[in-house]
Amino acid sequence: MKSLAKLLEAAMFxxxxxxxxxxxxxxxxDSSPAAVAAAIDEIREHYDVDGHGVEVVEQGGxxxxxxxAEFAEAIERAQVAVRPQRLSAASLETLAIIAYxxxxxxxxxxEIRGVAVGGVLKSLHERGLIxxxxxxxxxxxxxxxxxxxxxxxxxxxxxLEELPRADELAIALRGVGASLIGSVDVN
Amino acid sequence: xxxxxxxxxxxxxxxxxxxLSEFTGPLDLLLSLIRDEQVDIYDIPIARIAEQxxxxxxxxxxxxxxxxxxxxxxxxxxxxxxxxxxxxxxTSWEDPxxxxxxRLLEYQQMREVVDLxxxxxxxxxxxxxxxxxxxxxxxxxxxxxxxxxxxxxLAAVDRVLRAAKEPxxxxxxxxxLDVPGAMAAxxxxxxxxxxxxxxxxxSGHSEPWQILSxxxxxxxxxxxxxLRLTQARPFGSVEIRREVASEAA
Numbered sequence: 012m013k014s015l016a017k018l019l020e021a022a023m024f025x026x027x028x029x030x031x032x033x034x035x036x037x038x039x040x041d042s043s044p045a046a047v048a049a050a051i052d053e054i055r056e057h058y059d060v061d062g063h064g065v066e067v068v069e070q071g072g073x074x075x076x077x078x079x080a081e082f083a084e085a086i087e088r089a090q091v092a093v094r095p096q097r098l099s100a101a102s103l104e105t106l107a108i109i110a111y112x113x114x115x116x117x118x119x120x121x122e123i124r125g126v127a128v129g130g131v132l133k134s135l136h137e138r139g140l141i142x143x144x145x146x147x148x149x150x151x152x153x154x155x156x157x158x159x160x161x162x163x164x165x166x167x168x169x170x171l172e173e174l175p176r177a178d179e180l181a182i183a184l185r186g187v188g189a190s191l192i193g194s195v196d197v198n
Numbered sequence: 199x200x201x202x203x204x205x206x207x208x209x210x211x212x213x214x215x216x217x218l219s220e221f222t223g224p225l226d227l228l229l230s231l232i233r234d235e236q237v238d239i240y241d242i243p244i245a246r247i248a249e250q251x252x253x254x255x256x257x258x259x260x261x262x263x264x265x266x267x268x269x270x271x272x273x274x275x276x277x278x279x280x281x282x283x284x285x286x287x288x289t290s291w292e293d294p295x296x297x298x299x300x301r302l303l304e305y306q307q308m309r310e311v312v313d314l315x316x317x318x319x320x321x322x323x324x325x326x327x328x329x330x331x332x333x334x335x336x337x338x339x340x341x342x343x344x345x346x347x348x349x350x351x352l353a354a355v356d357r358v359l360r361a362a363k364e365p366x367x368x369x370x371x372x373x374x375l376d377v378p379g380a381m382a383a384x385x386x387x388x389x390x391x392x393x394x395x396x397x398x399x400x401s402g403h404s405e406p407w408q409i410l411s412x413x414x415x416x417x418x419x420x421x422x423x424x425l426r427l428t429q430a431r432p433f434g435s436v437e438i439r440r441e442v443a444s445e446a447a
Binding site for chain 1: 222223225226265305307314315318319320321322325326327
């Protein structure tokens, strides 16, 4: 590997969070963004071709060295690391709404889900997946919530735009509707 | 023999049991009914679905949860509105199910995102980063060891001690009241004149212990009939008058 690639590898090894392109670039001011991107590719290829137990993953707005999925169970069995807990269905629903409608207030989330979400919002906030991003105009100036970089990290998303657009989802919906009509005809 | 009876009694009085794992809310339950019945979401047979919704929440013990009850009521209202005949030629008639359908579609759309997030999150759960820390703990400031030598610590202590002012210490001296002394002073004043006022005896810069001594001396002398204390009005100046009897004595 070139010396720039080695430097970036060392930095990503030391960091516990994804490193942004800016952060990686600042390690060597003489290197262009293109050179940094090429160096990242070099490390990634090196890990893949030589067959390492870790890989370079792009997520949460940056790059991070992660263990390969196939070793997760063995690592957990040996209690070297613990997998994060799965989120409940209620938490996931709330998170999905916030991800798409942010910044969004509690009342709107409740309107879409049809249930009270106060407790769920609190636990999502404690987990660092959402944060207060502002206050709405109007009576009481309710808090507005948005997702955090940790949300992207935990769901292996590079950025929010990686989620399907709302209109793409609508097409999928119409497909479901059509199949339902079809099955009614059989009856 | 009594056991089955007891059990059924318990079931009847079971009260509020929410099957949290099964449905996340009334819309979730409604959507699952629509799916099970294989009906068109744009043309919901509202009477049938409303009846099933009611039956399901009562069998699941959800009929005491406000959100499910509210949905049951909403379904009944839509059912009633559907039964009302539309006025002929009235083009402004709106399907009473429209709002419900809009909400169901919105909810369904969100559920698709949930599936996607679940899939992505599951994949990510199988990969560890270095120094993985539980998400909740991540918010707290990182526990990093302090880079500190003993010399630094002692220097800091020295700086603090230098900067600190000499503490102001107050010494509390117990001082006994001098009642006999005060009595002598009162007698001395009264030997010159028949009456005196409080402020004739107490000077402006008397110490508290002196004031208390005089007060006790006056009370003591009044008790023994040596003098008489009068006060013309509340908080007025106290007049101290020699008792005629003691004068005679």
